[in-house]
Amino acid sequence: MRDQAENLRQLVNNGHWRSPVIKGEALKTRVIAITSGKGGVGKTNFTVNLALALAKVGKKILIIDADLGTANVDLILGCSAQANILKLLEEGVTATDVITDGPRGIKFMSGGSGIYQLANLDEFQLQHLITKITEFDNWADIILIDTGAGISRTVLNFVTAADEVIIVTTPEPTSITDAYAMMKAYAGNEGKAPLKLVVNRVIETNEGQLVLDKLIKVAFRFLGLSIDSLGFVYEDRNLVKAVKAQKPLLLSYPDTISAKCIEHIAERLLNGKGVAHCNGIRGFFRKFLEMVR
Ligand SMILES: Nc1ncnc2c1ncn2[C@@H]1O[C@H](COP(=O)(O)OP(=O)(O)O)[C@@H](O)[C@H]1O
Numbered sequence: 001m002r003d004q005a006e007n008l009r010q011l012v013n014n015g016h017w018r019s020p021v022i023k024g025e026a027l028k029t030r031v032i033a034i035t036s037g038k039g040g041v042g043k044t045n046f047t048v049n050l051a052l053a054l055a056k057v058g059k060k061i062l063i064i065d066a067d068l069g070t071a072n073v074d075l076i077l078g079c080s081a082q083a084n085i086l087k088l089l090e091e092g093v094t095a096t097d098v099i100t101d102g103p104r105g106i107k108f109m110s111g112g113s114g115i116y117q118l119a120n121l122d123e124f125q126l127q128h129l130i131t132k133i134t135e136f137d138n139w140a141d142i143i144l145i146d147t148g149a150g151i152s153r154t155v156l157n158f159v160t161a162a163d164e165v166i167i168v169t170t171p172e173p174t175s176i177t178d179a180y181a182m183m184k185a186y187a188g189n190e191g192k193a194p195l196k197l198v199v200n201r202v203i204e205t206n207e208g209q210l211v212l213d214k215l216i217k218v219a220f221r222f223l224g225l226s227i228d229s230l231g232f233v234y235e236d237r238n239l240v241k242a243v244k245a246q247k248p249l250l251l252s253y254p255d256t257i258s259a260k261c262i263e264h265i266a267e268r269l270l271n272g273k274g275v276a277h278c279n280g281i282r283g284f285f286r287k288f289l290e291m292v293r
């Protein structure tokens with residue numbers, strides 16, 4: 001009797017922050033990698049604010065900081081990471097122990113340098129880690145992975161292992177060229193997940209639309225990629241102030257127009273073309289590790 005009650009309690013606790021599942025619908029955690037060719041395009045701010053926008057409409061979000069060079073999700077989110085992913089290998093440590101609670105119920109995990117070391121683990125350690133990581137699939141509706149900038153093998157593998165990919169660029173020619181290079185490398189890595197595009201730091205509406213149209217057209221023509229437009233985000237000085245205050249834009253300036261842009265993008269992400277099949281975090285790590293080993 002006691003065992004049954006304990007099992008039930010665990011079941012409830014493990015799934016307590018997941019949105020209710022519609023009857024007949026399989027549990028699906030969307031793993032979305034957010035990347036850019038060039039650094040400094042606003043990827044981390046976008047990831048954090050997108051998470052807040054998705055949480056605002058009731059989604060349960062986990063952010064994984066997988067930027068190995070300049071991991072700063074914690075700075076922008078305004079909360080510091082407890083531990084990195086490798087701590088999961090320790091006896092008795094569960095998924096809950098490596099995540100930090102952020103605003104609006106968002107959870108956050110630092111991949112940190114641990115992600116590099118995953119490739120060196122032995123089979124037993126890996127199985128152990130994957131089993132623990134699978135717990136995230138019970139919790140989250142959407143997992144956002146902030147990848148590093150640049151087109152390194154690790155970044156490319158992260159992006160290729162995800163269920164969906166959002167590429168962030170700005171209207172600057174160097175940023176556009178690098179976003180295109182990322183798309184090309186992705187296609188070359190036999191990436192099959194739906195690609196989505198966001199243009200950040202747009203000064204005029206026309207400019208944003210033009211960049212979206214051009215890049216999508218060129219990627220289709222020369223790479224055979226069909227990329228969805230998620231829209232653009234305006235250049236906003238409030239974002240700079242939000243970064244300095246370590247309080248994300250959507251919380252410090254919720255009514256500013258760039259915050260509304262991000263909310264529209266979240267809406268499009270939820271209501272637009274979905275993915276045929278989500279592999280969840282378990283599938284993500286399996287695929288990632290297959291590629292790095
Ligand atoms: N929409 C925006 N409007 C104004 N400044 C922005 C915007 N997005 C990003 N920035 C600026 O770019 C900086 C880098 O952003 P960050 O999210 O850390 O980029 P990345 O993760 O791509 O390196 C921010 O600190 C901010 O100064």
Ligand SMILES: [Mg+2]
Binds near residue numbers: 045
């Ligand atoms: Mg960043």
